[in-house]
Amino acid sequence: QLQLQESGPGLVKPSETLSLTCTVSGGSISSSSYYWGWIRQPPGKGLEWIGSIYYSGSTYYNPSLKSRVTISVDTSKNQFSLKLSSVTAADTAVYYCARLEGSRGDQWGQGTLVTVSS
Amino acid sequence: NFMLTQPHSVSESPGKTVTISCTRSSGSIASNYVQWYQQRPGSAPTTVIYEDNQRPSGVPDRFSGSIDSSSNSASLTISGLKTEDEADYYCQSYDSSNHWVFGGGTKLTVL
Numbered sequence: 001q002l003q004l005q006e007s008g009p010g011l012v013k014p015s016e017t018l019s020l021t022c023t024v025s026g027g028s029i030s031s032s033s034y035y036w037g038w039i040r041q042p043p044g045k046g047l048e049w050i051g052s053i054y055y056s057g058s059t060y061y062n063p064s065l066k067s068r069v070t071i072s073v074d075t076s077k078n079q080f081s082l083k084l085s086s087v088t089a090a091d092t093a094v095y096y097c098a099r100l101e102g103s104r105g106d107q108w109g110q111g112t113l114v115t116v117s118s
Numbered sequence: 119n120f121m122l123t124q125p126h127s128v129s130e131s132p133g134k135t136v137t138i139s140c141t142r143s144s145g146s147i148a149s150n151y152v153q154w155y156q157q158r159p160g161s162a163p164t165t166v167i168y169e170d171n172q173r174p175s176g177v178p179d180r181f182s183g184s185i186d187s188s189s190n191s192a193s194l195t196i197s198g199l200k201t202e203d204e205a206d207y208y209c210q211s212y213d214s215s216n217h218w219v220f221g222g223g224t225k226l227t228v229l
Contacts, residue, residue, distance in 0.1 A: 037218075039220075046208065046220060046221070046222045046223040047155075047157075047163065047208055047210075047220040047223070048220065049210075049217070049218035049219070049220060052216065052218070060215065060216045060217060061217075062217065062218075063119065063217065096162055096163075102151070102168070102169065103150070103151040103153060103168065103169065103211075103212055104151075104153040104165050104168040104169075104210070105153075105155075105163070105165065105210075106165060106168075106174070108162040108163060108164070109162065110162055111162055
C-alpha cells in the first residue's frame with residue numbers, strides 16, 4: 001500500500017524559505033510510470049498546483065510560482081522535496097504531496113499545514 | 119493559460135441527481151483530460167473521475183463524468199445522492215506544457 005508523508009516546519013518566518021519533504025513508502029519513487037507533485041490549499045480556499053517532478057529530475061512548475069520554487073528528488077531516500085523562497089502570509093496553506101499517474105493525482109499525502117508568520 | 123470555472127455551491131436532496139459543471143476559459147475542453155476530486159473536510163482530495171469519464175476502482179457508478187465541446191465544459195454527475203457525498207468537488211486539467219490547472223471548487227450540500 002503506497003503511502004506519502006509530508007514533513008517539515010509548521011511555522012516559517014516571512015521572507016524565509018519554506019522546505020518540505022515527502023517520503024514515499026510502499027513503492028519506488030523511481031518508477032517510470034509516475035510523476036510526483038506538490039499541491040497546496042490556503043485555509044478555506046481551493047487547490048493550487050505548485051509543480052511536478054519525474055524521478056530523473058525533470059520538473060514542471062506553476063508559472064505564477066516558478067521564480068520561487070524548487071522541487072528535487074532523492075531516489076536513494078525515496079523522497080522528493082519542495083523549497084519555496086521569499087514566503088509571505090499568502091503562502092500559508094496545507095501542502096500536499098501526491099503521486100501523479102497520467103493526468104491525475106492518484107495517491108495523496110495527508111497534508112501538512114505551514115503557517116508564515118513572524 | 120486557461121482557467122476552469124465551477125459554481126461555488128450546489129445543493130440537492132438525498133436520492134436525487136446533481137451535476138457540477140467546469141467550464142474552460144480558452145482552448146478546447148477536449149484537448150486535455152479532465153479529472154474530478156472529492157474533498158471532505160480535513161481530508162486530502164481523492165479522485166472520483168479521471169480522463170474525463172473513468173472511475174477509479176472503489177468509486178461507485180453513481181459518479182459519472184462527461185465533456186461537452188459545445189459549451190467547452192466538463193461535468194460531474196452524481197446520481198442517487200447520499201449524505202456521504204456532501205463534500206467539495208474540484209475539476210482539474212492541464213495544458214500542453216504539463217502545467218496543471220484546478221477549478222475553484224464546488225461545495226455540494228445534500229439536504
